[in-house]
Amino acid sequence: MPTKFRTDRTDSMTEVRDLRTGVPVWASGGHSTFAGAPLLSPAKADVVIVGSGITGALMALAASQKGLSTIVIDRRPPAQGSTAASTALLQFEIDTPLIRLADRVGMERASRAWLRCFHAVDDLAYLVRRLRIPCDFRQRRALYLAGETLSAVEMAEEGRQRERIGLPSTFLSAAKLRSLVGIERNAALLSDHVADLNPVRLTLGLLRRAARAGCRIHSPVQLAEVAASGHGVQMVTSDGIELEAKALVFATGYELADGVPSAGHRRTSTWAFATAPQAGALWGNGELIWEARNPYLYLRTTADGRVLVGGEDEDFSDAATRDALLPKKIDALQKKARQLFPTLNVDAEFAWAGTFGESENSLPSIGAIPGMPNCYAVLGYGGNGFTFAMIAAQIIEAQLFCQTDPDADLFAFDR
Numbered sequence: 001m002p003t004k005f006r007t008d009r010t011d012s013m014t015e016v017r018d019l020r021t022g023v024p025v026w027a028s029g030g031h032s033t034f035a036g037a038p039l040l041s042p043a044k045a046d047v048v049i050v051g052s053g054i055t056g057a058l059m060a061l062a063a064s065q066k067g068l069s070t071i072v073i074d075r076r077p078p079a080q081g082s083t084a085a086s087t088a089l090l091q092f093e094i095d096t097p098l099i100r101l102a103d104r105v106g107m108e109r110a111s112r113a114w115l116r117c118f119h120a121v122d123d124l125a126y127l128v129r130r131l132r133i134p135c136d137f138r139q140r141r142a143l144y145l146a147g148e149t150l151s152a153v154e155m156a157e158e159g160r161q162r163e164r165i166g167l168p169s170t171f172l173s174a175a176k177l178r179s180l181v182g183i184e185r186n187a188a189l190l191s192d193h194v195a196d197l198n199p200v201r202l203t204l205g206l207l208r209r210a211a212r213a214g215c216r217i218h219s220p221v222q223l224a225e226v227a228a229s230g231h232g233v234q235m236v237t238s239d240g241i242e243l244e245a246k247a248l249v250f251a252t253g254y255e256l257a258d259g260v261p262s263a264g265h266r267r268t269s270t271w272a273f274a275t276a277p278q279a280g281a282l283w284g285n286g287e288l289i290w291e292a293r294n295p296y297l298y299l300r301t302t303a304d305g306r307v308l309v310g311g312e313d314e315d316f317s318d319a320a321t322r323d324a325l326l327p328k329k330i331d332a333l334q335k336k337a338r339q340l341f342p343t344l345n346v347d348a349e350f351a352w353a354g355t356f357g358e359s360e361n362s363l364p365s366i367g368a369i370p371g372m373p374n375c376y377a378v379l380g381y382g383g384n385g386f387t388f389a390m391i392a393a394q395i396i397e398a399q400l401f402c403q404t405d406p407d408a409d410l411f412a413f414d415r
């Protein structure tokens with residue numbers, strides 16, 4: 001007998017949120033477009049994926065390339081949820097430093113989580129190259145600046161522990177940091193194997209490849225109701241159209257699905273801006289820069305020479321408050337960016353705000369949803385949504401084929 005998962009809301013199986021405001025820089029130069037098709041009649045597939053952001057796109061590609069008949073539905077146009085607001089730093093360095101994560105979950109699990117993130121960045125880079133997705137993907141180096149949450153001494157220890165497990169991070173003294181990029185801080189870690197990209201182009205590129213492999217992508221289509229059993233999953237959209245699949249994947253970002261355990265999960269508001277192109281005035285080799293502070297500041301450059309600055313994160317209360325804070329937060333980000341680089345032009349050509357979810361130790365929950373047979377979800381992404389989306393696609397793909405991913409236990413809902 002299938003268990004019905006129906007919401008108090010009459011027409012959506014997930015929360016309905018205002019995910020972002022303002023105009024992200026990715027709107028510059030015009031988006032390549034990719035429209036979902038209308039869903040006009042009942043359909044059946046091996047797997048239905050709800051959400052066409054980076055998570056749904058990676059999942060759709062993995063499933064359809066493995067020969068599973070796959071349907072993606074989204075109530076928004078493809079790649080227009082949180083993914084369109086992302087500043088798209090692709091890092092193995094997660095928000096909780098290795099030494100701090102080890103304090104919480106033990107060094108063995110912390111090391112595995114960090115190493116898995118490292119491999120995910122490489123795997124995504126390989127995918128982009130192999131599929132030739134034009135998304136301004138650039139290999140970078142990252143500078144992690146010492147601050148209140150990791151002093152110079154702790155930064156040195158963090159560097160030693162990363163080196164011990166084979167991660168490419170090097171400790172920089174204040175003098176070395178100054179000579180590399182001209183920043184005045186006590187210390188930093190310099191890491192290879194990070195990247196940046198255009199998140200919308202990447203996601204649309206992945207969806208196009210998935211569509212070529214047979215995946216059907218439908219929008220606007222909203223999932224309203226789910227009935228799950230050991231035999232499969234029946235779904236109903238808000239328009240009353242029925243879908244049936246062997247498995248359902250909620251790739252719904254920060255709009256959580258009913259029935260998905262979310263204890264320890266919280267929402268954070270974040271702000272960002274991008275300058276006009278100023279290629280001649282940038283630092284070092286355009287390293288990604290972020291700080292061991294709370295809230296932290298981060299900076300990256302874009303392929304056309306803009307500077308993109310983000311941070312000022314705070315607990316999410318409601319979208320109106322987040323949006324009203326936009327001018328004040330952009331002002332604070334501009335001041336902080338100018339403290340690092342006094343000659344940088346920090347005039348904002350684009351400014352936006354978004355909301356993301358995170359867990360207490362920065363690790364997302366990925367995998368089978370307890371008590372909801374044949375249903376899978378991804379939850380709590382922090383500032384590493386792209387890295388974790390790659391890992392999520394790998395873990396859930398294995399689970400769809402009844403295989404065990406060696407790191408699934410690190411991210412399981414019932415861990």
Ligand SMILES: Cc1cc2nc3c(=O)[nH]c(=O)nc-3n(C[C@H](O)[C@H](O)[C@H](O)COP(=O)(O)OP(=O)(O)OC[C@H]3O[C@@H](n4cnc5c(N)ncnc54)[C@H](O)[C@@H]3O)c2cc1C
Pocket residue numbers: 012013014015019050051052053054055056073074075076079080081082083084085086087088089090091221222223224251252253254255270271272310353354355356381382383384385386387389
């Ligand atoms: C300002 C900002 C900066 C960020 N910077 C970075 C960064 O530098 N690096 C990084 O790795 N991450 C970053 N992130 C996080 C990253 O952007 C997200 O983790 C990631 O985009 C989430 O992708 P997603 O596909 O899971 O969710 P989304 O892109 O939100 O896609 C989920 C989709 O599900 C759909 N959906 C939900 N419910 C339903 C339903 N009932 N029926 C149909 N469709 C439904 C929604 O319409 C939505 O399109 C940032 C986030 C923000 C806001």
